[in-house]
Amino acid sequence: MNKKLQSIYSFLQTNRKYNQIIQSGEYNAALSPYEDKFDKVYSLLYSILNSQSQLKMDKSSEFFKLISKNRNNLLSAANFIECLNNDKPMPVGFNNFFEVLKKQPGWGDKTAALFVKAIYQTHIGYAGELKFWNDVPKNLAKDDKLYLPVDAVIYFIFETIGNPCKNTFKGINKFINTNAPGTDFEIWDDLWFWGFITQKTENNTRLNGFNEAKYWNLLHSPKDPKSIVEVKSLANDFIKLLNS
Numbered sequence: 001m002n003k004k005l006q007s008i009y010s011f012l013q014t015n016r017k018y019n020q021i022i023q024s025g026e027y028n029a030a031l032s033p034y035e036d037k038f039d040k041v042y043s044l045l046y047s048i049l050n051s052q053s054q055l056k057m058d059k060s061s062e063f064f065k066l067i068s069k070n071r072n073n074l075l076s077a078a079n080f081i082e083c084l085n086n087d088k089p090m091p092v093g094f095n096n097f098f099e100v101l102k103k104q105p106g107w108g109d110k111t112a113a114l115f116v117k118a119i120y121q122t123h124i125g126y127a128g129e130l131k132f133w134n135d136v137p138k139n140l141a142k143d144d145k146l147y148l149p150v151d152a153v154i155y156f157i158f159e160t161i162g163n164p165c166k167n168t169f170k171g172i173n174k175f176i177n178t179n180a181p182g183t184d185f186e187i188w189d190d191l192w193f194w195g196f197i198t199q200k201t202e203n204n205t206r207l208n209g210f211n212e213a214k215y216w217n218l219l220h221s222p223k224d225p226k227s228i229v230e231v232k233s234l235a236n237d238f239i240k241l242l243n244s
Helices: 004-014 016-031 037-051 057-068 078-085 093-100 109-123 152-160 170-178 191-196 212-216 226-244
Strands: 201-204 207-208
Touching: 004 016, 004 057, 004 191, 004 201, 004 226, 016 037, 016 109, 016 191, 037 109, 057 078, 057 207, 078 093, 109 170, 152 170, 152 191, 152 207, 152 226, 191 226, 212 226
Parallel strands: none
Antiparallel strands: 201 207
């Protein structure tokens, strides 16, 4: 594995708990208020789609109309994929989730990858107690895959480390697959958290530096003094890794 990527991956692997707390809080907020399975999935889809900074509501409304035509569309993973695949059955798998969802009105690569990650984490990963579909695979098969939900935060991380590939969704995902083969994309997803709290904008220029204001604006981030000190110290360690 690329030496710098190995150092960054080791950092993410060691410090998983911080983003896990935040992500688990987000999933709980979207799923726990509801008993009905349709409502759970609809809420999760809604919360992820509305995480976009510039959501095109005309397009997203088309998507919500489609999935709401029949409540059965959200009662199983197989039904959901079939609905999005023009009512044609398709094997349940994480890559298939991604492929059918990214083509839907209002979605695209990054947001589809966010939803697939949520399915993985609530069915296989650390938020498994929130599982809602019984037919999601119990593990990630060798021929299946997850994608890193690449956005401006992650683009800037790869610019900082001197990424030689195209700074695009496909380019960064391919770069990780090529230079860090066999690593866990669920762990790579923590890049967003550490990148988000270590980036500032001054005079329309993005810079590295611990951004405590961003940390405080994450709803589920621990706000006690000890946690703030710990996160600030680790954030500075993360910046040093990027710049090394």
